[in-house]
Amino acid sequence: MQNFIFHNPTRILFGEGQIAALDTEVPANARVLITSGGGSIKSNGVLAQVQAALGERAYFVFGGIEPNPTYETLMQAVAFARERDLDFLLAVGGGSVIDGTKFIAAALKFDGEPWDILAKQVEVRDAMPFGSVLTLPATGSEMNNGGVISHRAKGDKLPFRSEATYPRFSVLDPVTTYSLPPRQIANGVVDAFVHVVEQYLTYPVDAKVQDRFAEGLLITLTEVGPQALAEPHNYAVRANLMWTATLALNGLIGAGVPQDWATHMLGHEITALHGLDHAQTLAIVLPAMLSVRRQQKHAKLLQYAERVWNITEGSEDERISAAITATRVFFERMSLGTRLRDYRIGGSSIGTLINKLEEHGMTALGEHGDVTLEVSRQVYQLAV
């Protein structure tokens, strides 16, 4: 096991009816900025529950935070909050809204140009306190301190993280997910699955608990993912999906083990160039990445085959191939295409994708730093 630091102070309030607990979690004298996305929280009744829980507190709603939240929109929210002298943020939505709210919280307390938090990775030492009401299980943002923010004008998409940007609390009520479109549920399952894989499928460091926790999350996703599509109002299924997606990226399973994240980096370029959903790009890249890197990941691929997919027959190579195929079949069962051509993208894009990786400094990715541009090119080619 590698040395690690693990710290996660976010308070989780989980279960049906927990939105009412906002009344005890949000300071009584807070002036609240509710941040949200496209408006589904109005139609599904979540906003009304939040407003009821806030009671007599002053609150204002800032809607319209996009998927891949933009600096431009978020700085409007910063001005909106300053004008109204607000002092507590409450993100109500999915990972994009929560990521965006982390940036708003940091920008409100930042001395200087907030874009530097992203472009120059200037340290965030303070942030306005904020909580979240999660409505989409997927990214894990509700229980970590990171966010990814895009700049529309510059065409950049950059990450930041800070000890100051953990949510004070996050409310996870599985009922809020009942009205999600199947595509968002499917994307969330695949996103969480690949989050786990990026922290698990590397090389062995004898981290027994991290491995077993990761395998437990993966197996659970293979079980509840299809059920979540088939039975949208099954509380137990949605509850297991929601808690699994949170634990997939709250720092726990990644503590003390090598991490990969090459699949994410290659996927980001596909989203940037072709506008695919984040999870779609992961479903495309991961099977190809595992195939190309099967030697480097040999031992963990065998473990993954046996413990997650119960594949114990055949030669080692056959078991590894079967595990990669099982991964692809699972993504397809979740209704995601796993090849570029499924999204009408051909091999002619690959040159541009590789140039973008190079431009972004992504020339030595993966747990060994050996995913060069040439390796990435092989992965994209195999993913056509």
Place this chain on the structure above:
Amino acid sequence: MQNFIFHNPTRILFGEGQIAALDTEVPANARVLITSGGGSIKSNGVLAQVQAALGERAYFVFGGIEPNPTYETLMQAVAFARERDLDFLLAVGGGSVIDGTKFIAAALKFDGEPWDILAKQVEVRDAMPFGSVLTLPATGSEMNNGGVISHRAKGDKLPFRSEATYPRFSVLDPVTTYSLPPRQIANGVVDAFVHVVEQYLTYPVDAKVQDRFAEGLLITLTEVGPQALAEPHNYAVRANLMWTATLALNGLIGAGVPQDWATHMLGHEITALHGLDHAQTLAIVLPAMLSVRRQQKHAKLLQYAERVWNITEGSEDERISAAITATRVFFERMSLGTRLRDYRIGGSSIGTLINKLEEHGMTALGEHGDVTLEVSRQVYQLAV
């Protein structure tokens, strides 16, 4: 899954050499009270590492906190800290030292008679900040907010917990465990194992991740427990044991599921009456408890048999019996006796044990509250 709140703000610094990180974790101007137990931290060099890391900070050592730490000793530490105007506590030791330090921290900020924290369960709203350097993997106190304190004169042993008594940080360096006596390692393994069982082996609530995490911890303990005895200087083994014992009782696997704890309550009475080690009492009580309650725990016992012990052959009753036997054999492999007679205690004690349970209000224990005094009597009788 049941509704739950999960919150654990303790910062974990894990791995060889992490004691040096005290220099960044303890405030630079702190006046530190180092609390410790019987003195092994002097002979094994841990205290010297701690002192080196504290550098120029003023510190004082208060040693002699007992296993089952007493109010009397801890109040001496409170006076010691007050006299020297100390403002940060650093527990260096195992669960008893950390439990005791939590109480010192609370008592130092408590307005009134600190015994009321235990006897009247008066809420602890504030505590002096403290951290820990763990040297004995067992209780999980390094990453939770509870403690159990004894009153020598009154003969009481009472728990407390508070949001204010999480360690700010805990340093977990597996190397510090190399010099532990085998009996303490064995006890720690059994203690952690039963902590998991108390939160897992109840009845199903379709909490898939909690179940798989619990099973992962149990399987890991069955693997690393015997190895930890056989190879005291095997870093990977000690590292896995240490992190597993922490995760066994940091709130995570118990969130959203029913909990039992009857085995602990029956064990406490044996310790109080006969002075056995805590883990010894658990090794005695658990197999008998599972046998007596095999109907109430039927479904989870079958799951435990299959997933932890790989028992899949035979009738349901046979599988359950085999799983209970496997549990007993594991404890015995860790060199703990699993029957009262192994410690020269006969059935004549049972009347007194039952009277003590009654005196302490332990008349409706377990996840269903159906472990009456009569059921407890059956358990003790089966454990003779």
